[in-house]
Every structure is written in structure tokens, then in C-alpha cells.
Amino acid sequence: MQVLDGKALSETIKAELKDEVDAIRSAGGKIPHLAAVLVGDNPASHVYVRNKVRSCEQVGFKSSLIRLPEDVSQEDLLAEVAKLNADEDVDGYIVQLPLPKHIDEDTVNLAIDPKKDVDGFTPVNIGLMTLGLPSYLPATPNGIMTMLERYGIQTTGKEVVVLGRSNIVGTPMSILLSRKGEPGNATVTMCHSRTEGMLFHTKRADILIAAIGKPEMVTADMVKEGAVIIDVGINRVEDASRKRGYRLCGDVDYNGLKDKVSAMTPVPGGVGPMTVVSLLMNTLQASKG
Numbered sequence: 001m002q003v004l005d006g007k008a009l010s011e012t013i014k015a016e017l018k019d020e021v022d023a024i025r026s027a028g029g030k031i032p033h034l035a036a037v038l039v040g041d042n043p044a045s046h047v048y049v050r051n052k053v054r055s056c057e058q059v060g061f062k063s064s065l066i067r068l069p070e071d072v073s074q075e076d077l078l079a080e081v082a083k084l085n086a087d088e089d090v091d092g093y094i095v096q097l098p099l100p101k102h103i104d105e106d107t108v109n110l111a112i113d114p115k116k117d118v119d120g121f122t123p124v125n126i127g128l129m130t131l132g133l134p135s136y137l138p139a140t141p142n143g144i145m146t147m148l149e150r151y152g153i154q155t156t157g158k159e160v161v162v163l164g165r166s167n168i169v170g171t172p173m174s175i176l177l178s179r180k181g182e183p184g185n186a187t188v189t190m191c192h193s194r195t196e197g198m199l200f201h202t203k204r205a206d207i208l209i210a211a212i213g214k215p216e217m218v219t220a221d222m223v224k225e226g227a228v229i230i231d232v233g234i235n236r237v238e239d240a241s242r243k244r245g246y247r248l249c250g251d252v253d254y255n256g257l258k259d260k261v262s263a264m265t266p267v268p269g270g271v272g273p274m275t276v277v278s279l280l281m282n283t284l285q286a287s288k289g
């Protein structure tokens with residue numbers, strides 16, 4: 001089985017980005033600037049945002065982290081968003097999700113200037129993507145597309161099954177893979193919590209993309225021999241033998257599948273690092289105007 005090593009691939013792409021930023025600096029051009037808004041104390045969000053900021057530093061981008069308390073009002077968060085929209089030095093920014101319950105994520109998303117929406121979450125960017133027009137693509141699906149492309153995994157004419165229909169992963173993933181182009185041109189089936197007879201679908205998949213947030217839910221009996229497995233899940237499961245009290249695992253039973261499939265992403269070190277790289281690529285694009 002081939003391990004689809006997102007960590008190594010992300011380092012390669014970051015080195016390419018760094019070369020490009022160095023060239024921009026030498027030419028006296030605008031250094032890309034990414035801002036991140038982090039609300040509250042969700043531990044996973046802290047880790048993700050720290051990785052994003054650290055990756056900016058690695059490639060020579062400017063980054064700003066705006067931290068707001070868990071009990072920040074929606075009004076104050078929207079004021080922060082308006083400030084970022086108006087800040088000419090900030091090329092792109094993200095508001096890390098999930099937001100606290102008292103804040104309406106849709107209202108915040110709709111306030112983001114699509115030109116700075118390097119997460120690709122606003123209606124304008126999702127609409128452009130759906131039409132196949134240039135846009136900021138959502139980081140996780142785009143990271144997966146980059147990985148399929150760089151590893152030379154053919155998608156044309158293949159049966160792709162996407163598990164999960166979230167706005168961030170499942171839905172855009174299914175749109176991108178069914179679009180004309182390579183990667184793309186696939187026959188896509190989307191499964192979700194209301195799907196009946198999921199096994200029928202998963203067993204037909206040449207490429208299975210799991211984004212459901214259920215630890216190790218995809219087991220060997222659910223997949224076809226030789227399939228390609230993309231595991232988007234990052235789940236914390238209790239593990240008393242670890243110092244931090246938990247371990248990370250995906251939505252796929254990696255050890256159970258590794259002798260049956262042809263290629264698979266590990267967790268951690270698979271899709272996660274590719275997501276960060278996509279965000280950097282979008283920010284570079286944003287800085288070019």
C-alpha cells in the first residue's frame with residue numbers, strides 16, 4: 001500500500017511557495033498577509049490556527065492572529081470582520097470554525113468580503129466554484145485535489161464515494177470531483193447520515209473520501225480491494241496510555257484497511273497538512289489581486 005504522505009507533500013509545496021515569496025520580496029512586491037480570527041478556547045481550533053500561523057512564517061508570509069473571548073458578542077465579531085475587510089494590508093483572512101453557540105456562523109460568513117475569503121466559504125466563492133470559474137477553493141477539498149494530482153491518482157471515470165455532506169468538505173469535494181477536468185470527471189456518490197445501505201455504495205468506491213467525524217467508522221469489510229482511501233477525520237479518542245490522555249485517529253480504521261487498499265492517507269500527517277497548504281496558496285493568489 002502506498003502511504004499518501006500529506007506531511008511530506010505539504011513541505012515540498014511550502015518550499016515552492018517560499019521560493020515564490022522570496023522572489024516577490026526581491027522584486028519589492030507585496031508580501032502576502034493572512035489574518036486568522038480565533039474565538040474562544042476550543043482546543044482543536046487552537047491547534048489548527050497555530051499550525052496555520054506557523055506555516056505562514058515558514059513560507060515568509062505575514063500573519064496576524066486576532067483572539068477574541070468565548071463570550072464575545074456577535075456584534076463585536078462582525079466589527080472585527082469589517083475591520084479586516086477594510087484593512088488594505090490584509091490580503092485574506094479566516095474566521096476559524098466552530099464559533100460559540102450564541103454566534104450565527106452564516107451571518108459571520110456572509111459578512112466576509114469574498115475577495116478576502118481565502119477559506120472559500122462565502123456564497124460568491126462557492127457559486128464560482130460550482131460554475132467552474134476561478135475562485136478561492138475551500139482548503140480541505142482543494143488540498144485533497146492537490147494530493148490526488150501530485151500523486152498521479154487518476155479520477156476520470158472512477159467511482160468516487162464521499163462520506164459526509166458538510167459545507168466545508170463533503171459538498172465542495174463532490175462538486176470538484178464531478179467537474180470537468182483532471183482531477184475531476186468522476187462519478188460521485190455522496191453518502192450522509194440518512195443514507196440507507198451505505199455498504200452498497202462504499203464497496204463500489206474506487207476512491208473513498210471519509211469526512212463524517214466518526215472515529216474509525218470505515219472498516220475493511222466496507223471497502224473494495226485496491227481502493228484509494230482519503231481520510232479527512234481528525235478525532236480525539238480517550239487513551240489513558242498517552243500523556244495527554246487522548247490519541248488522534250481518522251474516520252477510517254487505518255490498520256484494518258492497510259493490507260486491502262492500494263493507497264491511503266494517514267491521520268495525522270495526511271489531509272491536515274494539505275489543508276494548510278491550500279490556505280497558503282489562496283492567500284498568495286489574494287495578494288496578487
Ligand code: GUN
Pocket residue numbers: 094095096097098119139140168275
Ligand atoms: N474548522 C475546521 N476546518 C476549518 C477550515 O478549513 N476553516 C475554518 N475557518 N475553520 C475550520
